[in-house]
Amino acid sequence: MNFRQLDLNLLRVLAAIHRTGSVTAAGKALALSQPATSNALARLRDYFQDDLFVRSPGGLQPTRLCERLAPEVQTQLQMLETAVTVRDDFDPARSDMRWRLSLSDLGEMMFLPPLAAALRQQAPQARLTNISVAADDVPAALESREIDFAIGILQPHHRGVRAELLFREHYVAMTSPRWRPASGKAGRTLSARQLAESSLVVAAPTATFHGSVEQMLVRMKLGDRVVIRARHFGALPELALNTDLLTIVPQMYAANVGQRMDMRVWELPRAAAPSYDVRLVWHASTAKDPAHQWIRAQVHRLFGRAQGAA
CATH class of the missing domain: 3.40.190.290 (D-Maltodextrin-Binding Protein; domain 2)
Known part of the structure; x- marks a missing residue:
């Protein structure tokens, strides 16, 4: 994996799907269409060479790799948002x-x-x-x-x-x-x-x-x-x-x-x-x-x- 080839916007999709347990819900949270969100997930799977999420009766379940990655990604995204948000x-x-x-x-x-x-x-x-x-x-x-x-x-x-x-x-x-x-x-x-x-x-x-x-x-x-x-x-x-x-x-x-x-x-x-x-x-x-x-x-x-x- 080459980190420079990763579109960092995809990490927002990863965190959103992990948080909501749904591609559709994640797309709504990010103001993305369902096809765009599905395409982002496909690109993430290709980059990490892992399914990341698998279907189950209760919705999408994270793989072990995703379970390790997603919380850290969410934390870093929150820190970045705090750093770049202009406070009034x-x-x-x-x-x-x-x-x-x-x-x-x-x-x-x-x-x-x-x-x-x-x-x-x-x-x-x-x-x-x-x-x-x-x-x-x-x-x-x-x-x-x-x-x-x-x-x-x-x-x-x-x-x-x-x-x-x-x-x-x-x-x-x-x-x-x-x-x-x-x-x-x-x-x-x-x-x-x-x-x-x-x-x-x-x-x-x-x-x-x-x-x-x-x-x-x-x-x-x-x-x-x-x-x-x-x-x-x-x-x-x-x-x-x-x-x-x-x-x-x-x-x-x-x-x-x-x-x-x-x-x-x-x-x-x-x-x-x-x-x-x-x-x-x-x-x-x-x-x-x-x-x-x-x-x-x-x-x-x-x-x-x-x-x-x-």
Whole structure:
């Protein structure tokens, strides 16, 4: 017997006849005609070189080979049906789903706490793991299922990768509450001159580096004003709070940290302030999965401030 030559649809007929004890009843259960079911049985007999079923006063009786095969076939068919059936009964309160996402260090500080709080409240048995993936490698990580989704400054142009714009962000300046510009009035917005007179500390995380801040510094000829370049945003508040340095950070981060640490937030010159889009990205293979739809809905509910896909 060569398994590759076996039509696996015939196994459904085998299981149905064994379950019903009748070719006619099995055909009705499978929505097959009686001749089609009889033909399938004939092909099964030819493949296994066994009668499989013999007639008796009580109906068709399985042979010893069939009695060994049919229950195992039925079990495997049920497992396969369970595996391929798309379920629409995802219950976050009962699910032990394990999601894997990718966030930068800044993204982890901004997005992970609210998302974790939502999970603990609505899906207490679920698990969430942040996996470090460089921005350029996110599409490949999604395709390989290394991660399920990512949030960040991402512009994927890869087949099979989908994206949704969550919000548009811009950079601001943040300083100690005692800090004042070297010249001019201390209003809400720093002038180009005031910025040029400041000593700066900026972050340039390797894996998720966003070049717009560096581009702004080059454009405004402020590169020589950078005193410290840190690898992570987490160090910037303390550096600014305890020195005379001015740091440039996303507005969302500044609003969060500013309240907790009593930092002062300044708008940058409008023509110079960098801005960027924050997107949620995922792979098309999970687009209709109820568990993945649910977690993406939570992300959009918590952080979405824009409509439509990007």
